[in-house]
Amino acid sequence: MSLLRKKAALGVSLILVLSLIAAACGDDAEEETATTAAAEVTTTAAAPATTAAASADEEPAPDDDMAEDDGMMEEDAAGPKRGGDLIFARHRDNTTLDPGAAVETDTIYVLDHIFETLFATSADGASVDPWLASEFEVSDDGKSWTVTLREGVEFSNGQPMTSADVKFSIQRAIDEAAFGFLLSAIESIETPDDMTVVFNTSFPWAPFLADLSVWAAAIMPADYAGMSAEEFFENPIGTGPFLFDEWVPGEYIRLVRNDNYWQEGKPYVDSVTWTQVPDDNTRILQLEGGQAHIAQNVPLNLLDSLNEKEGITATTFPATTVYWVSFNTTIEPFNDRHVRRAIAYAIEQDAIANAALFGHGGPACSVISPAVPYHDPDTPCLESNMDLARAELAQSSVPDGFSAEYLVGDQSPNLPIVEIIQGQLAPLGIDISIRTIDPGQLYSTIFVFDYEIAFTGWTMDIPDPDQKISFMFDPELGGGDSYSTGYNNPEMIELVRAGQTTFENADRAQIYADIQALNAEEVPFIPLVVLDAPFAWSDSVKGLWVNPVGKRHLEDVWLDE
Amino acid sequence: MALRYFLRRLLRMIPVILGMTIIVFFMIHLVPGDPARTLLGPRAPAEVIEAFNLRWGFDRPLHEQFLSFLGGLLQGDLGTSMSYNVPTTELVTGRFTPTLLLLAISGLFAMVISLPLAVVAALREERTPDHVVRVIPMVGLGLPAFWVGILLLTFVALRVEWLPVGGYGATWPDRLIAMILPGLTVAIGIAPFTIRSLRSSLIEVMEADYIATARAKGLAGVRVLWAHGLRNAVIPTVTVLGVNLGWLVGNTLIVEKVFALPGLGALMIDAVLERDFPVVQGLALIFGLLVVLVNLLADVVRASLDPRVQLS
Numbered sequence: 001m002s003l004l005r006k007k008a009a010l011g012v013s014l015i016l017v018l019s020l021i022a023a024a025c026g027d028d029a030e031e032e033t034a035t036t037a038a039a040e041v042t043t044t045a046a047a048p049a050t051t052a053a054a055s056a057d058e059e060p061a062p063d064d065d066m067a068e069d070d071g072m073m074e075e076d077a078a079g080p081k082r083g084g085d086l087i088f089a090r091h092r093d094n095t096t097l098d099p100g101a102a103v104e105t106d107t108i109y110v111l112d113h114i115f116e117t118l119f120a121t122s123a124d125g126a127s128v129d130p131w132l133a134s135e136f137e138v139s140d141d142g143k144s145w146t147v148t149l150r151e152g153v154e155f156s157n158g159q160p161m162t163s164a165d166v167k168f169s170i171q172r173a174i175d176e177a178a179f180g181f182l183l184s185a186i187e188s189i190e191t192p193d194d195m196t197v198v199f200n201t202s203f204p205w206a207p208f209l210a211d212l213s214v215w216a217a218a219i220m221p222a223d224y225a226g227m228s229a230e231e232f233f234e235n236p237i238g239t240g241p242f243l244f245d246e247w248v249p250g251e252y253i254r255l256v257r258n259d260n261y262w263q264e265g266k267p268y269v270d271s272v273t274w275t276q277v278p279d280d281n282t283r284i285l286q287l288e289g290g291q292a293h294i295a296q297n298v299p300l301n302l303l304d305s306l307n308e309k310e311g312i313t314a315t316t317f318p319a320t321t322v323y324w325v326s327f328n329t330t331i332e333p334f335n336d337r338h339v340r341r342a343i344a345y346a347i348e349q350d351a352i353a354n355a356a357l358f359g360h361g362g363p364a365c366s367v368i369s370p371a372v373p374y375h376d377p378d379t380p381c382l383e384s385n386m387d388l389a390r391a392e393l394a395q396s397s398v399p400d401g402f403s404a405e406y407l408v409g410d411q412s413p414n415l416p417i418v419e420i421i422q423g424q425l426a427p428l429g430i431d432i433s434i435r436t437i438d439p440g441q442l443y444s445t446i447f448v449f450d451y452e453i454a455f456t457g458w459t460m461d462i463p464d465p466d467q468k469i470s471f472m473f474d475p476e477l478g479g480g481d482s483y484s485t486g487y488n489n490p491e492m493i494e495l496v497r498a499g500q501t502t503f504e505n506a507d508r509a510q511i512y513a514d515i516q517a518l519n520a521e522e523v524p525f526i527p528l529v530v531l532d533a534p535f536a537w538s539d540s541v542k543g544l545w546v547n548p549v550g551k552r553h554l555e556d557v558w559l560d561e
Numbered sequence: 562m563a564l565r566y567f568l569r570r571l572l573r574m575i576p577v578i579l580g581m582t583i584i585v586f587f588m589i590h591l592v593p594g595d596p597a598r599t600l601l602g603p604r605a606p607a608e609v610i611e612a613f614n615l616r617w618g619f620d621r622p623l624h625e626q627f628l629s630f631l632g633g634l635l636q637g638d639l640g641t642s643m644s645y646n647v648p649t650t651e652l653v654t655g656r657f658t659p660t661l662l663l664l665a666i667s668g669l670f671a672m673v674i675s676l677p678l679a680v681v682a683a684l685r686e687e688r689t690p691d692h693v694v695r696v697i698p699m700v701g702l703g704l705p706a707f708w709v710g711i712l713l714l715t716f717v718a719l720r721v722e723w724l725p726v727g728g729y730g731a732t733w734p735d736r737l738i739a740m741i742l743p744g745l746t747v748a749i750g751i752a753p754f755t756i757r758s759l760r761s762s763l764i765e766v767m768e769a770d771y772i773a774t775a776r777a778k779g780l781a782g783v784r785v786l787w788a789h790g791l792r793n794a795v796i797p798t799v800t801v802l803g804v805n806l807g808w809l810v811g812n813t814l815i816v817e818k819v820f821a822l823p824g825l826g827a828l829m830i831d832a833v834l835e836r837d838f839p840v841v842q843g844l845a846l847i848f849g850l851l852v853v854l855v856n857l858l859a860d861v862v863r864a865s866l867d868p869r870v871q872l873s
Contacts, residue, residue, distance in 0.1 A: 095644045096645070101646065103602055181606050181608075249647075249823070250656060250823035250831075251823040277728070278821065281714075281819075282714060282726065282727045282819055282820065285711075285719060285727070286821075288726075291725060291726045291728065437593075438594060438834070440834055441598075443599075443602070444594060444597075444598035444599065
């Protein structure tokens with residue numbers, strides 16, 4: 001009896017201890033949420049061009065299947081092959097099939113293939129292009145957007161897409177979606193005819209089209225095609241290139257070709273299966289063993305050696321992720337801009353990029369990544385200079401230095417970066433102690449201001465800087481106390497709001513350039529590095545590209561096996 | 562008699578489980594971390610976070626949350642997974658098979674490895690084979706399972722066509738094949754215990770009077786070893802396996818992750834990292850129950866192997 005208890009107690013405590021260890025350690029592969037999914041949110045400007053060139057070079061002989069499917073490939077007979085089952089290995093599973101409930105990138109990237117949006121981020125991430133829409137017009141007062149729908153778009157059940165479906169979907173997103181707040185500028189939606197939708201916003205809203213490209217604004221049949229919401233999301237119907245086939249949680253999710261897809265001839269592969277392979281090494285081994293075609297979240301340190309293996313390409317796509325030092329400006333000495341500037345002068349971004357990112361990604365100067373519209377390459381950053389750092393600190397409230405705690409999520413590649421900074425600040429008399437935290441818990445800690453300095457960053461969901469900029473610099477509108485720094489600068493706030501209501505491109509670019517410059521001067525955030533998204537794939541995979549907001553467009557991928 | 566014993570043991574599990582429930586609930590809630598922020602990310606606006614907390618009852622005091630958890634538990638309801646938005650019981654059911662399969666195959670492999678080695682060591686006590694058997698498997702104890710797993714994948718799975726590089730098959734034969742390397746990984750970790758325990762009890766048993774009697778009756782050496790020696794020597798080993806089950810389950814967490822098996826362990830890790838409280842609570846409870854039940858089972862097996870053990 002007592003023996004039994006002892007044994008049971010032993011078992012239970014072991015389990016608890018292990019779970020706590022798991023909680024404490026986090027994991028490289030562990031990702032948090034859509035926003036922070038640093039490594040995997042990716043992209044490429046150059047990719048479509050390069051892959052297109054590559055496929056032109058090594059086109060296979062046309063095969064019979066293809067010849068029969070006339071008109072499907074406009075590239076000519078040497079175009080992509082049809083067929084095959086694509087296996088995509090990733091570290092985590094979907095959590096839902098409902099774009100309204102989805103908040104986390106890996107779920108979103110699958111749903112992107114079932115549902116589509118009216119507008120979509122371009123391949124280079126620089127613009128938002130019509131997707132399920134064909135054209136749009138904005139009224140002179142900037143408060144009314146007339147969107148014409150693309151002809152010939154059908155849902156996977158064969159039902160044509162109409163303005164009623166769009167109205168239903170967008171209204172649902174506003175009312176129910178976790179990211180519906182992006183659409184909160186919309187006051188009313190009108191449907192003058194089947195192919196036209198008019199969105200009226202309550203104020204002029206420049207990022208509107210980018211906001212419509214968010215996954216939460218996915219178009220689905222009105223009234224869930226007559227089903228209950230629950231029924232509908234068990235077997236969702238969208239306009240995407242693939243339709244839902246099977247989901248075994250923890251194992252895989254499989255989509256199959258949508259024969260009603262509006263892009264003639266696409267998708268090329270018969271099915272896509274996303275498998276969950278949590279261990280980084282196992283994912284790579286599966287690729288080597290031919291069990292997976294594409295692996296994401298490849299550790300940066302393994303990328304080059306993997307690329308040298310025969311039959312495998314391992315590289316990064318440009319992404320929107322920027323990491324920075326952020327300060328709790330509500331407490332001393334971080335409310336003193338001289339202190340922040342001294343730290344900015346002391347940090348050497350190049351060293352960090354080389355040592356921690358293994359050459360993938362680069363030093364950051366602006367808070368807006370180069371892959372995002374309105375990035376200003378001429379942002380006047382505080383260049384690394386120890387003399388200026390000392391001079392700056394001498395003017396501050398703590399001329400002889402101080403001790404501070406640096407909060408960091410325990411996740412690759414954060415820790416080495418923070419350790420380098422620790423070393424770079426030591427000569428100033430700034431004594432940094434590092435406090436690691438389970439990566440998923442970083443935000444709940446900084447959101448209650450339980451930190452002094454933190455390692456944070458941002459990955460974009462949409463190709464417009466406003467979502468991030470207002471969150472970082474507008475303590476009220478962004479709703480996050482300026483990303484939990486408490487930074488509150490009226491000049492900055494005015495710029496942020498001007499950015500939201502200015503439509504003229506050049507004017508908007510100037511506003512965001514001013515914002516980037518002001519941050520460089522005041523440094524509530526010290527940009528450190530820009531992170532690219534690492535992927536590896538087998539040579540049989542053709543046409544893979546990922547844009548800067550991480551969209552994969554697997555309808556363009558074909559298999560040469 | 563045996564049935565009454567069984568029922569009594571089951572009744573005694575109730576306070577154990579209750580205690581376990583309390584510890585599990587409060588520990589996971591006391592670990593720093595806010596599930597709303599974890600799941601919704603830094604960009605989620607305050608209203609969304611609030612709505613989330615309201616929906617999952619995190620706005621209520623902890624003891625109230627505990628009572629409602631306990632209330633649900635009594636009705637067999639483990640709550641709803643916050644990240645998957647499906648009942649925890651439903652989520653867990655699908656994950657049982659890979660874990661149980663892994664445990665069973667690991668146990669089997671551990672025995673297959675242990676039996677011959679322990680016999681050789683015991684029969685050659687204090688000679689070279691004994692020393693080799695006592696030292697080499699200890700290496701297995703020192704090797705972390707995730708590393709052994711990766712080595713097996715790299716040097717075996719990549720080279721042997723019919724072995725998958727991780728993953729769980731769609732058909733039963735595939736699944737059994739998929740379990741070979743993970744099972745071996747776990748077995749390498751547990752074999753040192755079972756080999757040592759079996760060896761020492763075998764040495765002890767082989768000196769017992771009834772072995773001398775059996776030999777005196779003129780029974781063949783193999784039969785003496787098998788029917789009289791091993792049958793008695795294996796009894797403490799069953800207990801060792803039972804006691805170590807908690808550890809074994811802990812090891813499967815890691816092994817499932819390395820081999821991409823969709824088992825309970827992999828689910829547990831995800832749930833802990835995502836602060837999916839209902840799933841963590843449910844799984845810890847299930848693991849606890851598993852440990853308690855297997856210990857009970859070990860006692861029953863022991864009793865059936867050894868008539869001297871009384872089930873009372």
